[in-house]
Amino acid sequence: MPVLSAYFAALHRDLLLVMRRKTEVLTALFFFVIVTTLLPLGIGPEPDLLRKIAPGAMWIAALLATLLGLQRLFAADYADGTLEQMVLSPEPLSVLVAGKITAHWLVCGLPLVLLAPVIGLQFDLPTDAIGILMLTLLIGTPLLSLLGAIGAALTLGARGSALLVSLLVLPLYIPTLIFGAGAVESYIAGLGAMGHFSLLGALLILAAAFAPWATTAALRISLE
Amino acid sequence: MHTPALVSRNLSCIRGKQTLFQGLDLQLGSGQWLYLQGENGAGKTSLLRILAGLTLPADGDVLWQGSPISKQRSQYHQNLLYIGHNAGLKEDLTLTENLQALCRMDGLQIKDADIREALTRMGLAKRQHLPARVLSAGQKRRGLLARALLRPAKLWILDEPFNALDVNAIADVQNLLKAHLTQAGMLVLTSHQTPDLGTDAHGFVLNLSGSH
Numbered sequence A: 001m002p003v004l005s006a007y008f009a010a011l012h013r014d015l016l017l018v019m020r021r022k023t024e025v026l027t028a029l030f031f032f033v034i035v036t037t038l039l040p041l042g043i044g045p046e047p048d049l050l051r052k053i054a055p056g057a058m059w060i061a062a063l064l065a066t067l068l069g070l071q072r073l074f075a076a077d078y079a080d081g082t083l084e085q086m087v088l089s090p091e092p093l094s095v096l097v098a099g100k101i102t103a104h105w106l107v108c109g110l111p112l113v114l115l116a117p118v119i120g121l122q123f124d125l126p127t128d129a130i131g132i133l134m135l136t137l138l139i140g141t142p143l144l145s146l147l148g149a150i151g152a153a154l155t156l157g158a159r160g161s162a163l164l165v166s167l168l169v170l171p172l173y174i175p176t177l178i179f180g181a182g183a184v185e186s187y188i189a190g191l192g193a194m195g196h197f198s199l200l201g202a203l204l205i206l207a208a209a210f211a212p213w214a215t216t217a218a219l220r221i222s223l224e
Numbered sequence B: 001m002h003t004p005a006l007v008s009r010n011l012s013c014i015r016g017k018q019t020l021f022q023g024l025d026l027q028l029g030s031g032q033w034l035y036l037q038g039e040n041g042a043g044k045t046s047l048l049r050i051l052a053g054l055t056l057p058a059d060g061d062v063l064w065q066g067s068p069i070s071k072q073r074s075q076y077h078q079n080l081l082y083i084g085h086n087a088g089l090k091e092d093l094t095l096t097e098n099l100q101a102l103c104r105m106d107g108l109q110i111k112d113a114d115i116r117e118a119l120t121r122m123g124l125a126k127r128q129h130l131p132a133r134v135l136s137a138g139q140k141r142r143g144l145l146a147r148a149l150l151r152p153a154k155l156w157i158l159d160e161p162f163n164a165l166d167v168n169a170i171a172d173v174q175n176l177l178k179a180h181l182t183q184a185g186m187l188v189l190t191s192h193q194t195p196d197l198g199t200d201a202h203g204f205v206l207n208l209s210g211s212h
Helices: A002-020 A022-043 A047-070 A072-080 A082-087 A093-122 A127-154 A161-188 A194-223 B044-052 B073-078 B095-105 B112-121 B137-150 B167-182
Strands: B004-015 B018-029 B032-037 B059-064 B080-083 B155-159 B186-190 B202-207
Touching (some): A022 A047, A022 A093, A047 A093, A082 A093, A093 A194, A127 A161, B018 B044, B018 B186, B032 B044, B080 B137, B095 B112
Parallel strands (some): B155 B186
Antiparallel strands (some): B004 B059
16 A cells, blocks of 8 residues: 555654654643642642642643644755645645654654653552543644644745744643533543544544645745 | 657746746657756746746646646655755765665655766765765765666756766766767756757757746
8 A cells, every 4th residue: 555655754754853853842841840840739748639639630731742843744845845845745734744743653652651650650640530630641642733733834945934833732722621621530530531532533523534634735834 | 759748838036026027938848858048047947946846937827738737646655756946865874774765755766876876977986975974965966866877757857957066077978968869858048058968869948037
């Protein structure tokens, strides 16, 4: 399947680039760790309060950490002309874009999911709530990458695009934030998190189906 | 004698308030070349981008084998090799990795040996494992032109292919272009120096400076 191999080619290339330039990824990860570590220090060692703010705090930190790398998602390729070559590929641009988004999630989203248990312990979250938190992040972070890609593509080549991306994308992130953090809170409150998970899942499916196309359309406009 | 494969009808391009060119009709058949001349800002690169399908013209359309390129993007791009004036290489990757990524994103499976051979032919055998960042501008350009050897494309659109090349490299590239034309390929290029494309191939010179 040439389409699949084009997808993996874009994915592989972006991962290879990340391996050559690790600091950029580590910045986002460090940001996540630092914010979530400073919060308990700043707020004070009161376990009840910490448990209460944990899901929201970790979700906000995850959201901002994903934003950090977003602006570079297409800007680097745009600057050196490789984006042009992708547009000129006989394979559909949306497939290549999907590969790039996957790479962004693997690099900026997945590590946050894996770090969550360690950070969760700092907030004195019970083990099963940590499990739920990891699951919401596992469904939610790809959603952040998919939505963010649309914003990154729309602001490509604009001046002050880093600020514009945040302004454009943060409102779109709000549903994910509410359902992601809400799932953990309602689980801790004993209400069950199924409803939240269904909504997050539905959002993810919708975004996975439409975000690559929307991103492609935005890229074509930006490249004109 | 040639059926024109690439046809443009009534093309015009407007940048801001300035009309760069209008009513431009072009025809290019196999084995023919088109050399665009013009001062800086005359619209050479704009025309190349329109022909490649990267930019939409303000008016008119570009046809490939009889139908508009916007209707058959994938098929047209299969036949097209476009090298813009941006290097189009990832600075952190080696030439081999760059070429591999470009070819695989075009849906081609290329063997490492083929890439090595193409780079050797472009005189870059010793540089194939160096990151593109440490190469000179001319070496990068030659590395990109190695793509032409890996990817069969009927139409080449090259923006300043001789930029930053030394005398020997220019001769090599000109031979490459001549070989492409004798294999019934088509070529559209801009250059600040008049290319010597031999006398066998038919070609046109279009001066954009005078058109507005």
